[in-house]
Amino acid sequence: MSAPPTAVARGSEGAATARARPGRRLRDAMPVLLGALLFVAAWKALVVVEGYPTFILPAPEVVAGRFWTAWTDGTMWPHAATTLTEIALGFLVGATSAVAVGILLARSRFAERVLSPYLVAAQATPILALAPLIALWFGTGLLSKVVICALIVFFPVAIATMVGIRGVDRRLLEMARAFRATRRQLLLRVEVPAALPAILGGIRVGVTLAVIGAIIGEWAGGERGLGVLINLARGSLFDTPLLFATLLTIALIGVCLYLVTVAVERRLVGPRG
């Protein structure tokens, strides 16, 4: 009736994928730790040798201590939560609209001609200069930060999507057409999955820009957020270690978000050969 079952055994090894050994993880982490150690050592050396006062350049252990107390006494958390909310909302709005517009740009040369000058101009205008205007229009609450984040995320994601969709192998599209794919299926089943590595590349850039957007938005006006905390620490509080601790928090948020997108990318794209 059916084919001989011998081939099943033959096939099982072919489908097996290579798994990383446990020792690999440690070896991959080594250069990261070594780099961090060197960075901290150089920082400490600079403070000791040059003898900077704490209000100019605090020593690493002072910053670490302030970082710890700021997180444990509840100074940092409300600000960090506000900023994270702004980043998440702004990124979501910016990236989704950018993917939609990127698809439109890829599909229609006309749309590209009409829209691209504005896209490029908006990107070329420093967001720092636009931020006060946006704060004026949308208030100093959450909305203005979300708008700034979305704006700054938009460009790299839209361009990456456009380039990715345009670059989809035409032979794959013909194949899908031969199997009676509708326009919608062509987009969702072939074009977007095929362009996914490119789109995710744009998102990687976008996610780190979203952090910048949120901080800039907070500088332009706001009651809470890591950007506000920086201003407070530098100005009225005159607490330079807190300023450094806040910078450390922002950097950590950026790194974490980047790592998350990389992990998502690995999961979604996988090896394509």
Added chain:
Amino acid sequence: MGTARSMQALQRRRAITAGSARPRPNAPPTSPSTPDGVVGRQAGQRPAERAPITSIAPLPSTIDQDRGSAIRLRDVARSFSGAGAPALVALDGISFDVPPRQVTALVGPNGCGKSTLLRVIGGLLRPDRGAVEVAGERVSGPDPRVGFVFQEPRLLPWTSALDNVAFPLLLAGRPGAERAARAGELLELVGLEGFGGARPHELSGGMRQRVAIARALALEPSVLLLDEPFSALDALTRERFGSELLRIWERTATTILLVTHSISEAVFLADRVLVLSPRPGRVVADIPVSLPRPRRRSTLDSAAAARLAQRIRSHLAGAADEPVAAEAWGLPETAPEGPPGAFPAGDPIAELGVPAWFDPFGREDRS
């Protein structure tokens, strides 16, 4: 004798309860070309009715066994116009009929519109003129009755072999369980059971092309169109693949139309060979291949096969305008240029001391 042999072979291979053995392919003898270069096919030359292969439950015969042609082309023409350039006539006045279950090879030099013809039949390109019918119904777009296998496997690199085979079913909106079951059966049919979870890049070139064939069969098409499906494979894989294709064909009751560059491939696989001329693409010869089935590699060493190959080659050379074309077609460089009939009497391939079936593969790969 061929009948008895093919019967045994079928029983041996699959324990298929075939009522009759593979019938003789009975394409008509080459008739002289009509003025517009079309070789017609007369009525009453369809193959004898064959018994359904009952043991293949997952792949029922979807064609009407004796209700006319599987593929019918009437005066099909198609040209392409580039910007500024004069229109290129790819196909001009192509008419032929393919009876159900026949394996037909389209042979011709580069640029003779073979691939265009296949795309017109598959509904991927519209003809400028003329009509294409599949199983009695006009083709007006990509058609579920037609399965397409391209020159390259064209698999989706981000999904498994199983999902690639199930892709046409997904597009057709079939439920997940049915998709998985059907794709599993098809992978088994093409000899890839157990590889369902593998990504395309984990498979060899031959395996990928087998996945592509399984995918083409997913919607149970009555017609399978293959556009040089072996051209990306190495010579040895190609040979094995040809036999594999015939085995799949025996189990699926499809009509096969195959584009190939290789004369020996055409002779080995087909019941009938259509030779096309370049620009404009026209059918210049319709050559029946009455070699016994099942075919073996040794079949190609027979005198009959060599004569067929030579006959096809003579039509190809005659269709070429320039002397270079003859060399490109695997003829020895000493072959005199000129019209067909001017070739040396002996088989040029045999004189080289190469088995007739092997040479065109090797020469093509070397060039």
